[in-house]
Amino acid sequence: MEQIILLIPGVPILSALLTHLLGRQMGRRVARLSVIATLLTFGLCVAALWMVIAGHGPQTVSLFGSGALLLLDPLSTLMAVVITGISLVVHVYSLRYMAEEIGYGRFFVLLDLMTATLLLMVTAGDLLTLIITWQLIGVLLYFLLGQNTRDVSAYRYAFWTKITYRIGDLPLLIAAVLLYQAYGTGSLPAIFEQISTDPGPHQVLGWPLMDVVAGLIALAAFARSAQFLLHTWLPYSMSGPTPVSALMHAGIVNAGGFLINRFAPVFVHSSEILHWVFIVGLFTAIIGSVLMLTQNDIKKSLGYSTMGQMGFMIMECGIGAFSLAIYHLIAHGLFKGTLFLGAGNVIHAARGDDGVPKDDLYTFVVERRPIRQRVPWRLMAAMTLAVPIAILVAAHWLVAEDYFQKQSAIVLLFFGWITGAQLIFTIYRMQTRNLRRLITLSIFSFAVVVLGYTLISHAFDLFLYPDPAFREQIYAAADFDLFWFDLLMGLIALVIIFGWLIISFSEQNGHHKSPYRRRLWLSFYALISREFYLTDLYTRFSRVLLAFAGRLNLWLRWI
């Protein structure tokens, strides 16, 4: 087991070294070496995960006898499998995709180093290893995004990424320093052990240490996971090569969710921080999704989609569903990676066929095909509301009588419901010639989504946090006051119902708007399409700062 732990980051580091050294002799074939090494690392990670599932307890290994620790527990092994899996796909894809790019060998060296750093980050068992790898990821990503050194704009946006990541590095650094000073050790298991026993009376500037540290860690997670106000780099980082976009959106940007999970014992002892995490996540999910809808560039649209998904993930953490966030980041990583790697094909296909569907009247009159229909909106709306209630009632009878009282269970069901409602909205927009089949599929998919989300996240809960008392502690830390909880649930239900009513209203009025409403709508659209002017604001701020620095230099005679 110990050898496997050391080999997991060791193999990609060795691969990076060999790819660099043998690049001249082997030419482009050297990339295959990198692919084989990643495949080997993936195998090692799967073996480690298997061992953990088989019951090998969490284990820490000292790195070459130093105080640097690698930690193998359910969270780190699961994340390691995800990272190496995605990295392997990106490696294989890049073999041909990057073949005509300059700096082919350098690209694979950077890719290997990034894989190794990500693996070290998720397996870090001490504060120092964690902050070193956390910072190195930003540096490596900067050079990966700027792979094409001729492209000035790619570097410009790579810089945005780097500086946002640096902003996120600093709170984590301060949090690490505060934890080290309070508990006298850098070892994460030792710190968590002390916190679990007794967090102590430590205070920073009059605030409880746990609140300050949890707040700083949440800030670091927000910057890494592109939460609102720290998100502007994400959609603009598309100037980098597509495999890097895939790796970034599928693996790197999810690190915020991982970090919050890693520091779960800290969040358990904080008071209000998880509520703030929830609010930030909720806001980001809404803003990201709205911005996504206005994009006409597929990669930028995927970028904002990632922002929305990250908001959703952070929101899950904020409501205490920590393991659900891990499930979410894995699922998001897999589908977003696939979408990015397929984006080129979509662009290529769009050049041949614009994909705009033919008018219904045309297909009916000219092509003599039966007209396509939409599912009645009332049926879909009823389904959205009825299925979760049916599942809740069934759970009350079959699982536990006090199911209604378990906020954690309702939380999981709640997220399943929201996801399912999104699915139903999407299905409703489809048109079909076989209405009955679509309705049957809708009911089935909705039930699968709600049940699947609830059951799978429960399975993740059992795997990542096997101690039931600790699971309860997490939910308790995020526990909303019953009044607010009910209010929130009611509000979300109202939003979904309101959505269906708007659809009904639009259908009845044929999407006609009064001139005033049209103007209002256009102003709103302009605001969104300019991304709330945040990018302009940041650009303006940096220009003012640079001008001020230049003015200072002039005043002080450049000395």
Added chain:
Amino acid sequence: MPTGSYLLIGLFLPLFPLSMGFNFVLGKSRSTLLRIVLLLLWPQIGLILLPMLDSPVPGWIIPLALFTAALYALRALALRDVGQWSGFLATSAWALLWIARQGDMPMLQLHLFALGFSAPLVLLTLLGAGLARRFGAAYTGLYGGLAESLPRFSAILVLVVLAIIATPLFPTFFIMLVTVMQAATFMPLLAVGVTLVWLLWSWAGARLLQGFIVGPAGDEAVIDLNRLATGAYALALTLLVASGLYGLGVLL
């Protein structure tokens, strides 16, 4: 003579406005060797003089030192000349030694910290001289695309700048980490200030790099670093990383 001592030490361990003295001298030095000597010896002189202060460092010095570090880091953002950039980054970094000193750090360690800050700046000075030989000036934005025209030179330049801006595994990273820890011990808000200075370094470093390595290569034919010079720089950087790892061992 405490006032005289403070003025003298504030000149060598830069405190604004005395910090302008070092940058004036550095700017007037045309010889690369002299610049290297200045970068290596200037803070060491300040540290040698430091025991002249019998009393503990007064409280007002620490905010002034942080202000000096932040001021020069901010001003470095608008610089395009490598020589001036080195001087400003050196001033910003050395000013932070006051904060490390406040945490009762042994003098030997402070000397090593100063050396750790100076060493990558010495490498940058040598690279700057190389650029001036090839293009007539070491100035960002005049000629971009070095990654294409001078790939070996660019790789070394990138690593040296990363070392200066305290990227992990280089000794500057561990020095900054210790400084943040020292600052957090007696004033947590001071630690925030130090990290903001660090952030400005990263920004300044990225601007410097982008001004040199990015863009299409120019038309003029220039000669890249030869293998021997590349090996020498690589060895120096490896030594820096090794000393960083040694620092990591000490910290752990």
